[in-house]
Amino acid sequence: MKTITLAHGNGGQENNELISKVFYKAFKNDILDKSEDAAVIENGNLAFSTDSFTVSPLFFNGADIGKLAICGTCNDLAMMGAKPKYLTCSVIIEEGLDKRTLDKIVKSMKEELEVNGAVVVSGDTKVVPKGSVDKIFINTTGIGQIQYKGISSNNITSEDTILVSRDIGAHGATIFASREGIDMNTNLKSDCASLYPQVKALIDSGIKITALRDATRGGVSAVLNEWAKQSNICIEVEEASIPVSDEVNGICELLGFEAMALANEGTFVLAIKNEDAQKALEVLKQTNETASIIGSVSAEHIGKVVLNSAWGTKRFLELPTGELLPRIC
Known part of the structure; x- marks a missing residue:
């Protein structure tokens, strides 16, 4: 692997290679090694996860990048048996984005937060020159309270x-x-x-x-x-x-x-x-x-x-x- 290609973001073989050979190698620790949808921390009481969203188009039948940004992180927490509680929201916005588009995206995020009973408690905003990103990229990070302990993709058996x-x-x-x-x-x-x-x-x-x-x-x-x-x-x-x-x-x-x-x-x-x-x-x-x-x-x-x-x-x-x-x- 000499250069990064689009295939390295596919969620499949190339993506696993990138994660294992670069990020897991650099950041190796017992929590990360478990390779779960969210990290289980604080003696198994909390789940912690982050995700970034670059979907194109921004709006599509059934959802938009805003709804997706909340669902994505909250779902990672839920997969560890955790109720989503607190999220951060960081956005990188391309100059020239229509404010009505941004308002619509944020409204979708607010509605999905209510579904989860979660709140955004911190965030960051960057605006970059036209062409530096495609309209808007969003990152959300979440913490959830684990309601069912012991869920792990490392413990599956014939039972x-x-x-x-x-x-x-x-x-x-x-x-x-x-x-x-x-x-x-x-x-x-x-x-x-x-x-x-x-x-x-x-x-x-x-x-x-x-x-x-x-x-x-x-x-x-x-x-x-x-x-x-x-x-x-x-x-x-x-x-x-x-x-x-x-x-x-x-x-x-x-x-x-x-x-x-x-x-x-x-x-x-x-x-x-x-x-x-x-x-x-x-x-x-x-x-x-x-x-x-x-x-x-x-x-x-x-x-x-x-x-x-x-x-x-x-x-x-x-x-x-x-x-x-x-x-x-």
Whole structure:
């Protein structure tokens, strides 16, 4: 790796290489080594995470960069069983940005903060010359109070069942269609949403949760591959059980994408104790009818994800490579 390419931001293989060889190498410590969606600190009582947002276009069907900036960080906290509490907001604004655009973005952020019961308590603003950034980039950092301790992607075993909270790939497909001006005359829209209410419902129902992860860049494929390596397991996925909408399937068939590798912003993957899997599915279906049990854990091919087709064939589901959609979030 001599230079940084767009593929290094894909959430897949190249992105993992960049993080491990540059940032993990420089900042190595026990908390960072766990590679969770958010750092667990203060004796397991707090979750801490940060994220930056550069999505293009700024506004798209179902959300905008403002809503995305709150959902993204709050969802990372929720994936560790934490209720989002306090956020910071930093923005880099290109000179010439219409104030009405900025007002609309900030309004979306305010509304999503209310969904999470969180507040922005600090921030920073920079304005840079035209051409230095594309309109506006946003960073949010969040702290959450952990409500359910012990969630970790390093502890998944054969006693767990793999679920997904809804149909996959809607955000990636929406961004691509919007960016390329594709009008499919459908209801396709981003899945961008705050996930803490669903996590709270699982906790309140007494579900035994092993791991949670929102399937953002790199999609469900990246999550499952990361889990397989982190927990030293094989994850076997039933292809017929993966929920994909007709609209997303249409985009994938048109452009040669794989839905499992498309980004999501309101979809998460769960590892739930086998005895609670059906109960967890019932809780998830209260929000999204398309929630599904998609796989199990085995020792068949350690560190790998196996996709079982409806015709009895098997293939490895690899970590995404290359950059299908830069600036997806």
